[in-house]
Amino acid sequence: MKPITEVTLPKGAILYRESDANDYAYIIKSGEVVLFQGHARRRIEVERRGAGSVVGDLSVLTGQARAVTVQAKSDCVLYRIAAGQITDKFNRLDPILRACVDTAITFSRTHAQRAAKGGRVRAAPILAPSVLHNSEDLMSRFQIETELSRALRTDQFSMKYQPVVEIPSGRIIGVEALMRWDNPTLGVVRPDVFIKVAESAGAMQDLTEFAITEACDAIARLHASGTVSNTFFASVNISAQDIARAEFVDHLAQTLDRCDLDPACIKLELTETALIQDVDVADSNLRRVRALGCGVSIDDFGTGYSNLAYLKSLPLTAIKIDRCFSGDAYGNSVSRGIVRLLVNLGRDLGVDIIAEGLETEGDVDTLTALGCIMAQGYHFHHPLGEADLAHLIAHGDTVSQIA
Ligand code: C2E
Numbered sequence: 001m002k003p004i005t006e007v008t009l010p011k012g013a014i015l016y017r018e019s020d021a022n023d024y025a026y027i028i029k030s031g032e033v034v035l036f037q038g039h040a041r042r043r044i045e046v047e048r049r050g051a052g053s054v055v056g057d058l059s060v061l062t063g064q065a066r067a068v069t070v071q072a073k074s075d076c077v078l079y080r081i082a083a084g085q086i087t088d089k090f091n092r093l094d095p096i097l098r099a100c101v102d103t104a105i106t107f108s109r110t111h112a113q114r115a116a117k118g119g120r121v122r123a124a125p126i127l128a129p130s131v132l133h134n135s136e137d138l139m140s141r142f143q144i145e146t147e148l149s150r151a152l153r154t155d156q157f158s159m160k161y162q163p164v165v166e167i168p169s170g171r172i173i174g175v176e177a178l179m180r181w182d183n184p185t186l187g188v189v190r191p192d193v194f195i196k197v198a199e200s201a202g203a204m205q206d207l208t209e210f211a212i213t214e215a216c217d218a219i220a221r222l223h224a225s226g227t228v229s230n231t232f233f234a235s236v237n238i239s240a241q242d243i244a245r246a247e248f249v250d251h252l253a254q255t256l257d258r259c260d261l262d263p264a265c266i267k268l269e270l271t272e273t274a275l276i277q278d279v280d281v282a283d284s285n286l287r288r289v290r291a292l293g294c295g296v297s298i299d300d301f302g303t304g305y306s307n308l309a310y311l312k313s314l315p316l317t318a319i320k321i322d323r324c325f326s327g328d329a330y331g332n333s334v335s336r337g338i339v340r341l342l343v344n345l346g347r348d349l350g351v352d353i354i355a356e357g358l359e360t361e362g363d364v365d366t367l368t369a370l371g372c373i374m375a376q377g378y379h380f381h382h383p384l385g386e387a388d389l390a391h392l393i394a395h396g397d398t399v400s401q402i403a
């Protein structure tokens with residue numbers, strides 16, 4: 001997991017020289033660089049570039065050697081992107097967009113060849129303040145991506161567990177495992193933010209393996225301590241990339257084995273979007289997961305593609321109703337209708353229905369009247385650390401402040 005690396009370039013240092021190989025492109029995070037041709041007294045400054053600009057991209061795309069030397073005008077921090085990663089992305093471009101970029105590359109190559117014949121390219125030095133669209137969003141994404149690669153090695157992740165409650169008895173029957181990231185530079189980063197970045201960087205594997213390992217260890221400890229019954233479960237969120245990898249199922253099987261845990265105590269949660277991406281691969285891996293004995297739930301049900309066909313074919317054991325319906329059913333008759341429909345659907349399909357995001361007594365009463373048995377939400381409990389969870393189950397309260 002290292003598609004993007006942060007590098008520092010002190011004032012005066014050379015990033016690369018004219019005629020060097022085109023191995024990386026760079027995005028300037030801070031500082032300023034100067035692009036020049038020639039050497040010493042015959043040096044011709046071509047351009048200056050500052051934060052938000054890209055350097056080295058053109059030679060990566062044209063496959064030609066560096067046309068300029070790049071030197072730091074001030075202390076710089078840059079994101080370094082391997083040429084292979086750029087060409088990979090380029091090859092996956094929409095065909096029309098690719099044709100446009102091809103035209104631009106050919107144009108630039110011809111221009112460079114003409115310039116080489118007729119002498120150096122002369123241009124007035126200009127500071128390009130930003131040549132990237134949405135440069136702020138991209139910078140924050142890159143920052144999260146570079147911090148992510150360090151984070152796992154330095155213990156910055158932890159898991160919280162939100163109780164799942166059996167409404168009629170009020171009993172906590174299991175938990176949903178939710179990841180937390182506290183980074184020294186960025187502070188607490190929300191999981192929906194960093195998971196998206198990790199997914200687009202192709203870096204989910206380490207995070208998911210961490211979640212599975214932590215959740216299995218926690219459930220095994222709770223079982224061993226006698227705090228919970230041996231049917232007490234943890235649901236772990238996984239992404240489309242996880243379920244597309246056969247090694248994911250291998251890791252799950254090894255972890256269950258190492259913890260000597262009943263596989264029925266681990267359920268995987270996948271969104272509709274994740275399921276739909278490559279239904280055939282997801283289907284075969286999910287069947288292996290089911291064959292192990294683990295549960296499989298559809299998360300945030302009703303917010304994705306809502307293609308009901310896969311409900312028939314995929315090996316599901318539970319449907320989680322998104323809180324935009326379950327948390328809204330009390331005051332909204334359309335949401336109430338949808339919840340009623342889903343509860344009946346669950347009954348007909350023989351799968352559990354879990355209502356998410358119940359925040360008030362009114363939500364709980366409404367969902368109970370609609371026949372919903374299992375639920376989670378702030379009305380019952382916020383996500384808790386393992387020690388607080390154990391204390392809550394054993395003594396009915398927690399030992400520390402809820403996070
Ligand atoms: P999710 O899977 O739908 O998880 C439920 C989210 O709703 C959690 O947010 C939880 O803290 C929050 N929540 C629970 N009860 C209530 C409530 O009554 N009201 C409201 N407003 N919110 C409630 P969280 O922990 O911030 O996680 C956000 C999302 O990030 C998750 O949504 C899930 O998609 C993703 N995520 C979290 N942990 C992991 C993980 O370990 N792996 C993966 N792949 N995704 C994760």
Ligand code: CA
Binds near residue numbers: 176237269299
């Ligand atoms: Ca979930």
Ligand code: CA
Binds near residue numbers: 299320322356
């Ligand atoms: Ca959810």
